[in-house]
Amino acid sequence: MATQTAESSSTAGGLYLTFALADEEYGLEILKVREIISLCEITSVPKTPDYIKGVINLRGKIIPVVDLRMKFQMPAVQSTNETCIIVVSIGPLETGIMVDRVSEVMEIDSPDIEITPQFGNSVNTNFILGMGKVGEKVTILLDIAKVLSNSDSVVMQSLTQTDK
Numbered sequence: 001m002a003t004q005t006a007e008s009s010s011t012a013g014g015l016y017l018t019f020a021l022a023d024e025e026y027g028l029e030i031l032k033v034r035e036i037i038s039l040c041e042i043t044s045v046p047k048t049p050d051y052i053k054g055v056i057n058l059r060g061k062i063i064p065v066v067d068l069r070m071k072f073q074m075p076a077v078q079s080t081n082e083t084c085i086i087v088v089s090i091g092p093l094e095t096g097i098m099v100d101r102v103s104e105v106m107e108i109d110s111p112d113i114e115i116t117p118q119f120g121n122s123v124n125t126n127f128i129l130g131m132g133k134v135g136e137k138v139t140i141l142l143d144i145a146k147v148l149s150n151s152d153s154v155v156m157q158s159l160t161q162t163d164k
Contacts, residue, residue, distance in 0.1 A: 013110035016132065018103040018139055019086065022074055025103065025139045027132055032144055034087040034094060036102055039079055053098060056085070063087060065096040066148060090145045097144070106139070108132040113141065 016027035017036075037058070042065050044054040051070035055062050065085060069076060082101035087094055113130040127146035132139040 013108055013113060016106050016108055016139070016141060017086065018106050019099040020101050020103060021069055021072065021099055022077075025137060026099075027106065027108070027139045027141045028086065028088065028144055029129075029141075030105060032088045032090070034089055037085050037087065037096075039083045039085060039098070056096060058087065058096075061094070063094055063096050065098055067098045068147075069098070069100070071147065088144050090148060095148060106132075106134060108134060108139070108141070 015030040017030050017033050018025055018027045020026070040056055042054040042056055045052070048054075051067050053065045053067045055064050057063075067076075077100070080100070083098065084102055085096040085098050086102065087096050112133045114133065116125045116128040116130055119125060127143050129141040129143050132141050
């Protein structure tokens with residue numbers, strides 16, 4: 001079933017917002033992106049997973065923020081002036097994802113999207129839509145809803161309850 005999803009996703013080319021984490025390039029479907037904001041003050045929330053940095057007040061709306069580096073178990077680094085938050089829509093929930101830098105909006109045609117390679121049974125790759133090839137560069141295309149699992153969504157939904 002996962003292979004079928006990857007194959008059907010690989011036929012859907014389109015526009016992707018690309019961004020960097022460490023030395024790797026990632027992409028999100030542009031239709032999931034609401035806006036990009038510079039890094040601002042994030043209010044910590046106790047008893048949340050380490051990768052949930054906290055919440056921000058975005059024009060009166062409480063938005064949870066996930067540090068994608070920590071979610072992907074990458075080493076932490078100091079924020080720079082390029083560090084930013086991409087606000088994405090996952091169903092009714094808006095969430096911010098903190099990334100090292102935003103690169104560009106890129107059109108990737110379906111023939112240039114390869115199925116995610118298998119790394120064995122112990123490595124979960126179902127959050128990857130595919131591998132976008134642009135020139136010599138490979139961009140890892142993410143399914144942001146699967147990156148932020150159901151348990152993450154429950155925690156983040158509870159963080160936004162003060163908004164109501």
